[in-house]
Amino acid sequence: MLTMKDIVREGNPILRERATNVELPPQQEDIQIAKEMLEFLKNSQNPELAQKYNLRPGVGLACPQIGIPKRIIAVHTQDDQGELYSYALFNPKIVSHSVKVTYLEGGEGCLSVDRDVPGYVPRYAKVTVRGTTIKGEQVDLKLKGMPAIVFQHEIDHLDGIMFYDRINKENPFTPPSTVILNR
Numbered sequence: 001m002l003t004m005k006d007i008v009r010e011g012n013p014i015l016r017e018r019a020t021n022v023e024l025p026p027q028q029e030d031i032q033i034a035k036e037m038l039e040f041l042k043n044s045q046n047p048e049l050a051q052k053y054n055l056r057p058g059v060g061l062a063c064p065q066i067g068i069p070k071r072i073i074a075v076h077t078q079d080d081q082g083e084l085y086s087y088a089l090f091n092p093k094i095v096s097h098s099v100k101v102t103y104l105e106g107g108e109g110c111l112s113v114d115r116d117v118p119g120y121v122p123r124y125a126k127v128t129v130r131g132t133t134i135k136g137e138q139v140d141l142k143l144k145g146m147p148a149i150v151f152q153h154e155i156d157h158l159d160g161i162m163f164y165d166r167i168n169k170e171n172p173f174t175p176p177s178t179v180i181l182n183r
């Protein structure tokens, strides 16, 4: 099982590289990686397991964060209606998005960043993400709210972008012109 020792931290150049597409249909090796990433997120949200294995809680994970530069992400989060979004996706990409942007009121963090970086991280309020599931099906996920933010954070990792790259340098708490999500 994946634990925090498997998570590379900022300073590792892999976090600044563009990850490569995986071969489709997904091969067993990549399916295994995707499953382990999703399992890590579930474990990290289980109080007993998180404490037992000293896991930082996570709702998303990108493959470069475990030292493998492949375009694989895992997301395990709920939206504000409490609906569960639990996906591992191969070669995900944003195929459309809203003009509107939103922010997590409390800012963002990252399992690869062992420090607080305050500030609003602008994200599209709505996105359609296209990718391939573990079953090999292509899906178009229409997302808003927390799931939309998580998928954008993870897809950024595949392009070597860290959340703090998007914080306004002059005024990190630039008043958002749109809805603010409560974390």
Ligand SMILES: Cc1nc(NNC(=O)[C@H](CC2CCCC2)CN(O)CO)c(F)c(N2CCN3CCOC[C@@H]3C2)n1
Pocket: 044, 045, 046, 056, 057, 058, 059, 060, 061, 062, 065, 107, 108, 109, 110, 111, 112, 149, 150, 153, 154, 157, 183
């Ligand atoms: C928002 C949040 N970010 C948590 N951590 N950071 C992460 O997931 C990073 C990715 C997220 C940072 C902002 C957007 C994506 C990891 N990243 O670096 C991957 O690239 C959380 F842990 C968390 N929640 C709320 C839901 N809760 C349910 C019960 O279990 C605990 C869990 C805690 N919400």
Ligand code: NI
Pocket: 109, 110, 111, 112, 153, 157
């Ligand atoms: Ni991250």
